[in-house]
Amino acid sequence: MTPPPRGFAEAEFRSRVTRIQAKMQSSGLDAILVTTEPEVRYVTGFLTRFWESPSRPWFVIVPASGDPVAVIPSIGAHLMGQTWLNDIRTWPSPHPTDDGIGLVSDTLAEFTPPKGRIGVPSGAETHLRMPLKAWAELQSRLGARVFAADDDILRDARMVKSPAEIAKSRQACAIANRAFDRVSQIAAEGVPLDQVFRHFQTLCLAEGADWVGYLAGAAGQGGYGDVISPATDTPLAVGDVLMLDTGCVWDGYFCDFDRNFSVGPPMTEVATAHSKLLEATAAAFEAAKPGATAAELWAAIEAVVRGGPDAGRFGHGLGMQLTEGLSILPHDHTILREGMVLTLEPSVEVSPGRLMVHEENIVITATGAEYLSDPATGDLPVLECRP
Amino acid sequence: MTPPPRGFAEAEFRSRVTRIQAKMQSSGLDAILVTTEPEVRYVTGFLTRFWESPSRPWFVIVPASGDPVAVIPSIGAHLMGQTWLNDIRTWPSPHPTDDGIGLVSDTLAEFTPPKGRIGVPSGAETHLRMPLKAWAELQSRLGARVFAADDDILRDARMVKSPAEIAKSRQACAIANRAFDRVSQIAAEGVPLDQVFRHFQTLCLAEGADWVGYLAGAAGQGGYGDVISPATDTPLAVGDVLMLDTGCVWDGYFCDFDRNFSVGPPMTEVATAHSKLLEATAAAFEAAKPGATAAELWAAIEAVVRGGPDAGRFGHGLGMQLTEGLSILPHDHTILREGMVLTLEPSVEVSPGRLMVHEENIVITATGAEYLSDPATGDLPVLECRP
Numbered sequence A, B: 001m002t003p004p005p006r007g008f009a010e011a012e013f014r015s016r017v018t019r020i021q022a023k024m025q026s027s028g029l030d031a032i033l034v035t036t037e038p039e040v041r042y043v044t045g046f047l048t049r050f051w052e053s054p055s056r057p058w059f060v061i062v063p064a065s066g067d068p069v070a071v072i073p074s075i076g077a078h079l080m081g082q083t084w085l086n087d088i089r090t091w092p093s094p095h096p097t098d099d100g101i102g103l104v105s106d107t108l109a110e111f112t113p114p115k116g117r118i119g120v121p122s123g124a125e126t127h128l129r130m131p132l133k134a135w136a137e138l139q140s141r142l143g144a145r146v147f148a149a150d151d152d153i154l155r156d157a158r159m160v161k162s163p164a165e166i167a168k169s170r171q172a173c174a175i176a177n178r179a180f181d182r183v184s185q186i187a188a189e190g191v192p193l194d195q196v197f198r199h200f201q202t203l204c205l206a207e208g209a210d211w212v213g214y215l216a217g218a219a220g221q222g223g224y225g226d227v228i229s230p231a232t233d234t235p236l237a238v239g240d241v242l243m244l245d246t247g248c249v250w251d252g253y254f255c256d257f258d259r260n261f262s263v264g265p266p267m268t269e270v271a272t273a274h275s276k277l278l279e280a281t282a283a284a285f286e287a288a289k290p291g292a293t294a295a296e297l298w299a300a301i302e303a304v305v306r307g308g309p310d311a312g313r314f315g316h317g318l319g320m321q322l323t324e325g326l327s328i329l330p331h332d333h334t335i336l337r338e339g340m341v342l343t344l345e346p347s348v349e350v351s352p353g354r355l356m357v358h359e360e361n362i363v364i365t366a367t368g369a370e371y372l373s374d375p376a377t378g379d380l381p382v383l384e385c386r387p
Helices: A010-027 A037-044 A074-080 A101-111 A132-141 A153-159 A163-181 A193-206 A268-287 A294-305 B010-027 B037-044 B074-080 B101-111 B132-141 B153-159 B163-180 B193-206 B268-287 B294-305
Strands: A031-034 A059-063 A069-073 A088-091 A117-120 A146-149 A211-221 A240-250 A257-263 A315-317 A324-327 A341-344 A347-351 A354-357 A360-364 A369-371 B031-034 B059-063 B069-073 B088-091 B117-120 B146-149 B211-221 B240-250 B257-263 B315-317 B324-327 B341-344 B347-351 B354-357 B360-364 B369-371
Touching (some): A010 A037, A010 A153, A037 A059, A037 A153, A069 A101, A088 A101, A163 A240, A163 A257, A193 A211, A193 B193, A257 A354, A268 A294, A268 A354, A268 A360, A294 A341, B010 B037, B010 B059, B037 B059, B088 B101, B153 B324, B163 B193, B163 B240, B163 B360, B240 B354, B257 B354, B268 B294, B268 B341, B268 B360
Parallel strands (some): A031 A117, B031 B117, B117 B146
Antiparallel strands (some): A031 A059, A315 A324, A315 A341, A341 A360, A347 A354, A360 A369, B031 B059, B315 B341, B360 B369
16 A cells, blocks of 8 residues: 655645634634644644653644744744744743743734734643743733633544545554554563563554554453553463554554454453454444434444443544544534544453453544444454463 | 663652652642643652543642542553552543543642642643643632642652662663664665664664654754654665654653764764764763753853854753753753753754754763763764665
8 A cells, every 4th residue: 555645735734724714703713822732733734753842832823814823942943944834933942031922922912903812722632731830921911812712623623634634544544454463473472561562563663653652551361450551571371361552653643443362262251352342343333424423422332332331431533643532422422524533442341350442443434434444353363372 | 781670669759749748838838739741650650651642631639748649530540559549539531521620629629728729830841731621610619729830849859860760761771872873774875764763763662662752853964954853755865964863761761862873974064063062062971960050061062062042952851751850051050969860962053054963861970970871982973875
């Protein structure tokens, strides 16, 4: 498979900003200020792992009309200069007394009326990425202007993906698929779990991941205690269920799915649980189409797994972040639309305190859904025991 | 080299909390509320890559006396249960109307007097990791209690590392050293830069990294335009300077240093620049000792590289984050203390718009400093040209 092109055409960014600005008008916002990595990247295309450094704040302003303006540390000027943005303002950061607040407040003042309303993403799954002290200073500098929630405009815009975005997620999924297909090369009875984790990341890179943004998993007799733990050096043992859950990144887009393996032949209850997980995933996939709701996908899964109200969410949106947008939960009534990328992630309790979780990635199409991951079928794959 | 033990003894966490609580008393704080990954981990030991998911807020409360209390999504209960904390309160998250705010406000109310002061990390290099809307709700629920800056108590506590923390950074550095020693196996004329990035991450994993939290770099004729870019697929060419800058993670602690390579024999100005970078690093290393300031290290480097005021910072603190704590800048007068882990990171402009940057990691000792990375010496390493 030929990888899709990297980056996006300028027209795609213009279309994103036009949609955002249309909603800003309905919401009465004169600008939106964004500070987090995915939000900045969504409107600019600025892609770097440098966000791993928390030392500097970054700002992008989407005005009511016209192109976005970047107000960023000078260390980012060269890379931001390669995006579609023309108005890029920089300051030498870190700075002990004014780390960009003077510049961003002047720029906001330039692009908004004196009593203007400035939207800031304020809802679920986002935060303000700047020191609280600097936030207080920014509000104080802007006097009569009001900072308000952005009415989830950024979140909603990001939830429906373009074909170019979907192609990147599909590529990330294809990479992880190929890595999962090779797990029997790196995992068997006696191999320490931390070595499995290390080698699995190597497989993801070998298959084309830009980086492995996320890897969690577990191994335990007849299931595992949780799905977020780092690896220990405990060797895999016969009867263990090994689960690997990865977020490989390709051109800034994540996959997020897992696979389970049995070390030696699975216990009956493990095999049963695995079948139930696949059945639940298939039921959610059947229910997934434009007009259905996240809650309906939850109900389709719950009808199979019968986890009860405390089972946690059974999937979520996916894109530039490992998890974003909707949650597959009984109270999330988000209506599915063509272009949404989701995970389906049922879980079952095999025995008290022992879980199994299965996860696939899908995209909502005009008439239904399509798998981005190669969906697992059949029996739980069995890893080798020592001869 | 045998790796150090993973995790920390309970006594280490108790000592951290005792120091924090002593400063809270001086600052008149009845509790500190932390929300970010390194801050939560510093007081609890909770280590997971699950923070990559932004969907759920996490809270830890350090009361004026007694052990910290975790108020976290139920998906984290099993893993948090393996830390030294006993008081772990959970809610089913994500939740659309009350994603933990009721529980964390009740818990804060339990541990603070009715007009108490609650500290929140608010200064440089931190932020509040929760939705702004939820923050407003939390403040409103706690009525007469005041949220205040934590006077950088968390930041200052984290700046001086324990021997066990230093051992983890040393291990991360040793892993990256071994990977850098193998770069000639993966990089030569004609190899696309993105392949070099992918293979370098594989080397880091092969040498023992838990994961590769950061990789940036560049390749360009006679230097590069910036140091934060992701890789392109441009093949390495004779005359390129290749720079790889990595943050490998071992047991949750970063290294952060880079190496430069010349594809074929280096241009004279590149060789000169490299020598100057090593000389500047050595000068800063000589100046690094308890009682010296960050600004003095900057001056030692600046005396060699003569970059002027816009050259950016020449290093920073390092630990659970790729960058944390002090900045090697003329206005940062932080006094160096035994146990601080730093990067020394001089840069020079080889020609207009063409940089070279060199970076090493050190720890401040009782009498001076010690390298954690194997310091580069001698000439710029040369990568193979096609035969």
